[in-house]
Amino acid sequence: MIIKSAEFIKSIANSENLGGLDLPEFAFVGRSNVGKSSLINSITNRKKLAKASSTPGRTRLINIFKINSQFYLVDLPGYGFAQASKQEQASWQKLIGTYLENSKNLKRVFVLVDIRHEPAEKDKLMLSYLYTYNIPFNIIATKADKISRGQINKQVSLIANTLGVGLGDIIVTSAQDKKGNEKIFEIIENLI
Ligand SMILES: Nc1nc2c(ncn2[C@@H]2O[C@H](COP(=O)(O)OP(=O)(O)OP(=O)(O)O)[C@@H](O)[C@H]2O)c(=O)[nH]1
Numbered sequence: 320m321i322i323k324s325a326e327f328i329k330s331i332a333n334s335e336n337l338g339g340l341d342l343p344e345f346a347f348v349g350r351s352n353v354g355k356s357s358l359i360n361s362i363t364n365r366k367k368l369a370k371a372s373s374t375p376g377r378t379r380l381i382n383i384f385k386i387n388s389q390f391y392l393v394d395l396p397g398y399g400f401a402q403a404s405k406q407e408q409a410s411w412q413k414l415i416g417t418y419l420e421n422s423k424n425l426k427r428v429f430v431l432v433d434i435r436h437e438p439a440e441k442d443k444l445m446l447s448y449l450y451t452y453n454i455p456f457n458i459i460a461t462k463a464d465k466i467s468r469g470q471i472n473k474q475v476s477l478i479a480n481t482l483g484v485g486l487g488d489i490i491v492t493s494a495q496d497k498k499g500n501e502k503i504f505e506i507i508e509n510l511i
């Protein structure tokens with residue numbers, strides 16, 4: 320896929336402002352710091368479209384980007400950000416939930432997990448939530464550049480077993496090396 324245009328459309332802070340999107344949507348969810356914003360920058364070939372940061376909890380709003388005037392990429396706030404207050408966490412959770420349940424053009428959710436770690440309870444909860452609402456998803460294992468080639472298969476098996484999905488349901492990516500971008504484009508192209 321050739322990215323001809325990538326523009327920031329809006330940030331959404333509360334569930335009342337979720338309407339008005341008229342193209343297919345692809346959302347990125349996952350724990351704080353897993354690499355959602357970095358992956359959006361990597362696949363769009365833009366360095367600073369989505370704000371990435373080593374400080375967890377960087378993305379606190381839903382950020383919407385329009386690509387090639389054809390579809391939207393949706394950067395959702397990370398869950399499980401330990402430093403956030405219970406109240407903050409609850410309000411992000413509500414925002415994420417309302418978005419996922421109500422977005423009319425949501426075609427696919429990409430659930431990101433760090434390839435180095437066993438998925439957490441919150442990741443499992445996210446998957447059961449997606450199953451409950453019948454929302455189709457793919458798993459993306461991020462930051463593959465941080466481990467050796469030999470370790471990649473081992474970690475992918477661990478992630479698949481922990482989450483109860485097939486090996487083929489997991490896309491291995493690196494925002495640093497642009498690994499896996501083609502697979503993401505393939506999914507998007509088939510759905511727009
Ligand atoms: N080496 C490497 N670092 C990465 C990769 N993806 C993300 N990072 C780093 O991980 C940190 C977090 O990345 P973000 O993209 O901000 O993560 P996020 O999921 O958007 O985080 P929140 O907005 O807090 O939910 C940053 O320091 C990134 O540079 C990757 O593929 N490889």
Ligand SMILES: [Mg+2]
Pocket residue numbers: 355356357370371377378394
């Ligand atoms: Mg982010």
